[in-house]
Amino acid sequence: NLTGRSRERILRAIHQHTRRITVLLEDIYDPLNGNAVLRTADGLGIQDIHVAENRHKFEVHSKVSGHASHWLSIHRYRENFQAVKDFRVRPEGIPASTKKAYESLKAAGYTILATSPRGKSDSLRALDITKKYAVALGSEHWGLSDWAMENADMLIALPMLGFTESYNISVTGAMILHFLAERLRSETSDWQLLEMERQQLWDEWTTRKIFGKKKA
Numbered sequence: 501n502l503t504g505r506s507r508e509r510i511l512r513a514i515h516q517h518t519r520r521i522t523v524l525l526e527d528i529y530d531p532l533n534g535n536a537v538l539r540t541a542d543g544l545g546i547q548d549i550h551v552a553e554n555r556h557k558f559e560v561h562s563k564v565s566g567h568a569s570h571w572l573s574i575h576r577y578r579e580n581f582q583a584v585k586d587f588r589v590r591p592e593g594i595p596a597s598t599k600k601a602y603e604s605l606k607a608a609g610y611t612i613l614a615t616s617p618r619g620k621s622d623s624l625r626a627l628d629i630t631k632k633y634a635v636a637l638g639s640e641h642w643g644l645s646d647w648a649m650e651n652a653d654m655l656i657a658l659p660m661l662g663f664t665e666s667y668n669i670s671v672t673g674a675m676i677l678h679f680l681a682e683r684l685r686s687e688t689s690d691w692q693l694l695e696m697e698r699q700q701l702w703d704e705w706t707t708r709k710i711f712g713k714k715k716a
Contacts, residue, residue: 614652
């Protein structure tokens with residue numbers, strides 16, 4: 501049975517989680533970076549993570565993610581998967597898994613934000629925070645695929661004031677997600693999960709807590 505403390509902790513987390521912001525990881529090959537994003541998302545109460553696996557399978561490492569994967573809803577897309585061992589090989593063509601993820605996210609009402617230091621970009625401060633946003637993060641070497649960039653709804657970039665051209669993806673994710681999560685909670689009032697969604701998470705989380713069932 502759950503202790504009173506466990507029940508209180510689970511209920512508090514459920515009431516702090518949101519689906520108004522989500523993350524899409526495209527072909528992340530370094531498990532440390534990807535799992536750091538999972539940890540950040542859970543810490544900010546972001547419930548869903550979408551993973552597009554075109555060339556690299558995403559591996560969950562509980563020690564790095566702080567067991568965040570146990571409490572997040574991870575949605576995987578693996579269409580026409582073709583493994584590439586050398587991450588330096590430039591991706592070409594239409595990434596089927598990314599395309600499927602984009603279709604799913606847009607059908608759910610998300611505006612997809614592509615992160616890139618290249619070309620013209622929009623300011624995070626100028627975003628209409630009443631909309632639902634999916635933050636797309638690309639591989640450590642190439643960033644997002646050309647297709648992902650071209651088919652995103654908006655391009656965003658963080659200011660680079662030094663000599664480096666870009667931040668590590670885990671840092672980029674943390675900075676963007678924190679900024680959006682802070683704006684969401686301070687500027688809107690309807691960011692929480694629906695009652696049906698809360699009940700579903702309660703059932704999943706309490707079952708996992710009691711019986712120790714881990715997500716695949």
